[in-house]
Amino acid sequence: MNALDKAAGRVEEHGNFVDGAEVEAGTGxxxxxxxxxxxxxxxxxxxxxxxxVDRAMKSARAAFEGREWGGMDIRARARLVNRMADAFEANLDALYRLETLNNGRPVNETRAQLARLPDFFRYFAGLALARRDSVIPVEGPYLNYTLRKPIGVVANCTPFNHPLMIMCKSLAAVLASGCTTVVKPSEYTPLTTLKLAEIFSEAGLPKGVFNVVLGLGPTTGKHLAEHPDINKLVLTGGTEAGRIAGAAAARVFAHQTMELGGKTPVMVFDDFDVDQAVNYAAFGAFIGAGQTCVCASRHIVQASVYDEFVEKLAAKAKSIRIGDPFDPATQLGPVISAKQRDRVLSYAGIGNGEGARLVAGGVAATVPGNEGGYFVEPTVFADVSATMRIFQEEVFGPFTSVTRFETEEEALRLANDSPFGLAAAVRTRDVARAHRVAGAVKAGIVWINDHHRLDPASPWGGVGDSGIGREFGTESFDDHFEVKSVMLGTADRRDFDWYRDTAGQGRLN
Known part of the structure; x- marks a missing residue:
């Protein structure tokens, strides 16, 4: 048993977080x-x-329409959101340790990731202060301007792989825009979401602004997505889950932002240093135990450096230290569950059956003292063709493939041979090629000579089966408002009478 498991003593039971406090659910x-x-x-x-779910939605609606939150001045709200960022930062140590305990990522990863999150709130607080409504030049003696009003209650279904980071991508925009939210975290990783709701409540966030309902996706998640009072649905998860939830939310014409599956292609050209390409490949494929929609899961490598790349990536994968996530020396933790471990291992069997060449991993790993954990060795398949399932299907684990190409056109054809389009990456020192390929690859995010990088100012989202809408940036902030157009006639037209001289009127609209 992990030392923190022992320290925990008893198993705690949690309820939902509604109206500023933890409450018991009614199902039992x-x-x-x-x-x-x-x-x-x-x-x-x-x-x-x-x-x-209805109880949480009513709390969120009441807060949205109430004076304390709904009537708050923009500058006061921005100051409050910045205070939430400070509260997050003050509790960072407890949050990243709890996240490591709950989702198994090495403590160095969770510390580095969660340390970025307070700035999400500060960025959107800045957008709230900087926002301006438009004055639009129109034909004739009219003043036309827009007013933006917060859309209302945002339902947010979050995954297990980056519990706080993905939730905060939405929450920061929700708070800064003046909306309210009901969050359903993954049933695997609810603990840091509950903890953050408690921290924000204690830091002065009004009751009902940030509510949390717990449960399974097919039950609680379904109830939330189809609730008739939601105004926006945010979901990060699998493509099929997105189709189901999106169809439910569409019945009430809710706005939607969904980050769904991915099968990220990484195109490695022969003018790029192979050792550096391998280091990026390992980072892209194995960080977070590969449980990310932007996992570098398809390496498409130019023929002249292909053999060297495969050999060095296999050696790199075998060198990665698997262990207890709380050990600072650990570089790879477990996948989230026995079910997910078995899924990853099943794809190793599929790859072998398809004739791909297994050069690293493909088996479960045993960690002394953590024998009950769900560990998988970093897995690399070479000689993978585009027709193979391991090239086409998302595995969601420490698993990547390598495919050979000859020309730039072939690299792009292979990269675009997928229904997914979340992210892509290019490794080249040729500046013209870098921009040319970035423009031609089908993806919402492209990294040139890097991977996994994000910023709250940079829009994040995919195309095709990878979802709709964007998180981060002004794109996300603006999608939390309804736009009202106001048209004012500035001419003195007290003598206007359409029906006095209908034939002589020159303009209807």
């Missing part, structure tokens, strides 16, 4: 939450039903 059905590094149960949460 509980779900075990495990530490994926040990398999030990660390908490139990409710599988919330329709009445629980």
């Amino acid at each position: 059905e509980m779900i075990d939450v495990c530490n994926p590094a040990t398999g030990v149960v660390i908490a139990r949460i409710p599988n919330s039903g329709p009445a629980d």
